[in-house]
Amino acid sequence: MAHRTDASPDAVPHVAPPVVTPHWHALEVAEVARLLTSDTVHGLSAADATARLAQYGANELGSASERSALRIAVHQFRNILVLLLAVASALAFAFGDAIEALAILLVIVLNASVGFFTEWRAAGALEGLRRQELKQARVRRNGTDLLVPVQTLVPGDLLLIGAGDRVPADARIAQAATLRVDEASLTGESVPSDKSADTLADAHTVLGDRANVVFAGTIVTEGRGEAMVVATGMTTELGRIGMMLDDVQEQGTPLERKLDALNRVLMVLVLALCCVIVLLGWVRGHALLEMVRIGVSLAIAAVPEGLLAVTTMTLAIGMQRMAKMHALVRRLPAVEALGSTTVICTDKTGTLTRNEMTVRALHVGGRHVDLAGSGYAPDGEFSESGTPVVVATDDSAGDNDALLLALRIGALCNDSSVDRTVDPPAILGDPTEAALIVAAEKAHLEHAQLQQQFPRVHEIPFNSDTKRMVTVHGTPDSRRVAFAKGSPAALLDMSTMTIIAGQPAPLTDAGRAEWTATNNSLAGQALRVLALGFRYVDHHASTNDVVDDDALNAGFTLVGFAAMSDPLRDGVRDTVATCQGAGIRVIMVTGDQQVTAEAIARELGLDRAADGTATRVVHARELDALDDAGWTSVAHEAAVLARVSPAHKMRLVKALQDSGEVVAMTGDGVNDAPALRTADIGVAMGIRGTDVAKDAADMVITDDDFTTIVRAVEQGRMIVSNILRFIHYLFSCNFAELLVVFIPVMIGWPLPLGVLQILWLNMLTDIFPALALALEPSAPGVMTRPPRDPRAPLMTWKFGGLIAWQGTVLAACTLVAFRIALGWHGETGEGLRRAETVAFMTLALAQVFHALNARSTHRSIFSRDLFTNAWLWAALVLCFALQAAAVYLPALRAVLDTTILNQRDVLLVLTASLCPVIVVELAKAVRRVTLTR
Ligand code: ADP
Numbered sequence: 001m002a003h004r005t006d007a008s009p010d011a012v013p014h015v016a017p018p019v020v021t022p023h024w025h026a027l028e029v030a031e032v033a034r035l036l037t038s039d040t041v042h043g044l045s046a047a048d049a050t051a052r053l054a055q056y057g058a059n060e061l062g063s064a065s066e067r068s069a070l071r072i073a074v075h076q077f078r079n080i081l082v083l084l085l086a087v088a089s090a091l092a093f094a095f096g097d098a099i100e101a102l103a104i105l106l107v108i109v110l111n112a113s114v115g116f117f118t119e120w121r122a123a124g125a126l127e128g129l130r131r132q133e134l135k136q137a138r139v140r141r142n143g144t145d146l147l148v149p150v151q152t153l154v155p156g157d158l159l160l161i162g163a164g165d166r167v168p169a170d171a172r173i174a175q176a177a178t179l180r181v182d183e184a185s186l187t188g189e190s191v192p193s194d195k196s197a198d199t200l201a202d203a204h205t206v207l208g209d210r211a212n213v214v215f216a217g218t219i220v221t222e223g224r225g226e227a228m229v230v231a232t233g234m235t236t237e238l239g240r241i242g243m244m245l246d247d248v249q250e251q252g253t254p255l256e257r258k259l260d261a262l263n264r265v266l267m268v269l270v271l272a273l274c275c276v277i278v279l280l281g282w283v284r285g286h287a288l289l290e291m292v293r294i295g296v297s298l299a300i301a302a303v304p305e306g307l308l309a310v311t312t313m314t315l316a317i318g319m320q321r322m323a324k325m326h327a328l329v330r331r332l333p334a335v336e337a338l339g340s341t342t343v344i345c346t347d348k349t350g351t352l353t354r355n356e357m358t359v360r361a362l363h364v365g366g367r368h369v370d371l372a373g374s375g376y377a378p379d380g381e382f383s384e385s386g387t388p389v390v391v392a393t394d395d396s397a398g399d400n401d402a403l404l405l406a407l408r409i410g411a412l413c414n415d416s417s418v419d420r421t422v423d424p425p426a427i428l429g430d431p432t433e434a435a436l437i438v439a440a441e442k443a444h445l446e447h448a449q450l451q452q453q454f455p456r457v458h459e460i461p462f463n464s465d466t467k468r469m470v471t472v473h474g475t476p477d478s479r480r481v482a483f484a485k486g487s488p489a490a491l492l493d494m495s496t497m498t499i500i501a502g503q504p505a506p507l508t509d510a511g512r513a514e515w516t517a518t519n520n521s522l523a524g525q526a527l528r529v530l531a532l533g534f535r536y537v538d539h540h541a542s543t544n545d546v547v548d549d550d551a552l553n554a555g556f557t558l559v560g561f562a563a564m565s566d567p568l569r570d571g572v573r574d575t576v577a578t579c580q581g582a583g584i585r586v587i588m589v590t591g592d593q594q595v596t597a598e599a600i601a602r603e604l605g606l607d608r609a610a611d612g613t614a615t616r617v618v619h620a621r622e623l624d625a626l627d628d629a630g631w632t633s634v635a636h637e638a639a640v641l642a643r644v645s646p647a648h649k650m651r652l653v654k655a656l657q658d659s660g661e662v663v664a665m666t667g668d669g670v671n672d673a674p675a676l677r678t679a680d681i682g683v684a685m686g687i688r689g690t691d692v693a694k695d696a697a698d699m700v701i702t703d704d705d706f707t708t709i710v711r712a713v714e715q716g717r718m719i720v721s722n723i724l725r726f727i728h729y730l731f732s733c734n735f736a737e738l739l740v741v742f743i744p745v746m747i748g749w750p751l752p753l754g755v756l757q758i759l760w761l762n763m764l765t766d767i768f769p770a771l772a773l774a775l776e777p778s779a780p781g782v783m784t785r786p787p788r789d790p791r792a793p794l795m796t797w798k799f800g801g802l803i804a805w806q807g808t809v810l811a812a813c814t815l816v817a818f819r820i821a822l823g824w825h826g827e828t829g830e831g832l833r834r835a836e837t838v839a840f841m842t843l844a845l846a847q848v849f850h851a852l853n854a855r856s857t858h859r860s861i862f863s864r865d866l867f868t869n870a871w872l873w874a875a876l877v878l879c880f881a882l883q884a885a886a887v888y889l890p891a892l893r894a895v896l897d898t899t900i901l902n903q904r905d906v907l908l909v910l911t912a913s914l915c916p917v918i919v920v921e922l923a924k925a926v927r928r929v930t931l932t933r
């Protein structure tokens, strides 16, 4: 938690010019509205809001420092490679070889350009994602509640805030219900403060005590409220102390750190080997300075300097691809962790299901009434065993017409609304609640009219621990009535009465058993069951006291159940099967009842594990009694956790992690934040999720769909395998280059490659195919194998061996061609130059073809996806052209010291450079055969 800082909120603002603002907290709400020419009931008009936006500017703080192009450029010149190149260039000058010296300087520029491009691309991708994180606020304009981008908020706007919101602007509270706000980000105070609409007497109250103002950047932890915006953007208290809320973070990912370490080791090895080559060559009779130049250029070629930049770019571009698939990754390391995910713990409602609730039946007073209709359309008949039922719309039937009462409770104990001005109707708030409003509308009970008849005076908001919500209303006959809705268990707990045959009756044990049986049969049909109840709390209209909350915990009359359907999302069953094939377990973690959860798990195929054994369904009641060992077995066996509260989610993540799993956990509410933070991949829901959950998450799913999570996992796996492809290619090429110089020095041949030729290979033929490999768009079979262990080292013996033998094959083919050419043309003068050109061309083209090998460690080049990577083909064509130019362009021929080859030479080059492809193909074929056996 943050601590109180020295930055006194009353310090002279140093960002925005000082503005004389009224002491909003010391003014009556009506006065605030008057000063801002707004309205505490209807809010601003849309026209006013637009005009004010032009006048006051967007509601945003200065953005966090971007990585400037200049900084990225400068960064390119601060590495060991540039130093080596500078040495090489100086040596060339010392030899009086000005052309070579200039060529090396050009290489420095080229190298920096490639580095710049990759880093800049990565930074651009990250910046784009930062902007994409659109935040919305609920406001009331023209008397209608709407969602608007937070940037468009203006002073005078009537803001609606609720638990889980990050307050988007400074606002004076007009109405509050158990509103509590965590102001740590502003004042450092870590205990949430209670907020109310009461005017403060003292105009000089300090920020932390202004209980009737909410401040931008703080977090609503509980309750609900309406508040009038008094300051936006840089004029908010947050803006005035010059704070920034930096959301997407950049930090080294575990993969990057592993690569960095690998890089260091390789650097030392390469430098040592180059020293050996220089000394050996000298001993063998080559000129020392010539050998030093060769050694330096080899070191340049073999140090995999671009590795980190390319990795970062691959991760960043991957994030961009994922964003297009509705998965916004907020932290770079998450991309990698996604690829290693072994367990996905997911919500049920809205993630596995569509969260399109429709009340299918009401069970009241022993009657079972079915509702027709679909979606949020307000039409649908009520019927009882097929006979139409007419619902009374007034109290003529008395208080005890249970059906009318149940519909009223559902619609009034409710914070949501249905917007019928758009088509299809939009719902604002919770679909569970919207469904209840629609059910009432089907009986011709208008929501707005009900709200007028029964004005709300008090409430206890819903939370997923208590699993219920209570509101208190005035009645037309001036009484006070409390309405409650929540899970059947919660309502049975707080009720002592029920209604039987239209008459109130005590809730006996037998009665409870009957209600429970009804609940089980409804829930067993995969329906979500919500219980509805009421009680009178105060018979004296004269007393205007706030109702005692204790009275709202007990003494209710259970009126009935509303049973709603919520269809599964399209394709989610297949996605669950995909997960099983990919070695990923899915655990459904829901606040809903066990019976409903079980029914849905069956529909999803979650009732069987990948190996066909039955999975466990665990009720929260059992969880509470578990010790560590118990949790471990739950972590291993459970597929469904029902009735859980956020604390259980947290415990589950820990238990799973203790058993070595990499856990993705979804969440949407305020209380989910700790579990989201603890999970390896915290996944927040973009539509349903609160700001708090999104802030705590590593990834935000903008369509709330479970399938999107799994597609993100697939992308994560692909990205990691692309990076491995890139490493496979680059390292085997670099190793080949080292060998091609090292072996001749050892056995006393002439040198096959010149300084600039080595640099050329390193800058052009290595880089372009390698970059293209890092951008492979698809990877067949990536979801048919088990996840990668994130703790496994990057460079395993197996992987290193693969790189070593393939590099050796490349080098061997080059050296054989060189030897043959030496035989044909002689070992001195023009003959040697011919042979050198043959070696240079062979290695270059062999590397180009080898890029096709490196696409897969086991699939043949000629499998169906030969042409799926357009980048790769572009790179190969480019390299071919460059390589031809190296020989046939007179200027390049002079600089690179090559010579024109005859037909026989060309044939030799082509044959030798295709050899590695043949050898690797054969090896893959052998591997496939031995594997299938
Ligand atoms: P889930 O959405 O996975 O069912 P929640 O924690 O959101 O989990 O809800 C837990 C239970 O609380 C639900 O099964 C339902 O019985 C009840 N509930 C959900 N939403 C509301 C609401 N708005 N008002 C009252 N009760 C609710």
Ligand code: MG
Residues within 6 Å of the ligand: 349
């Ligand atoms: Mg819910």
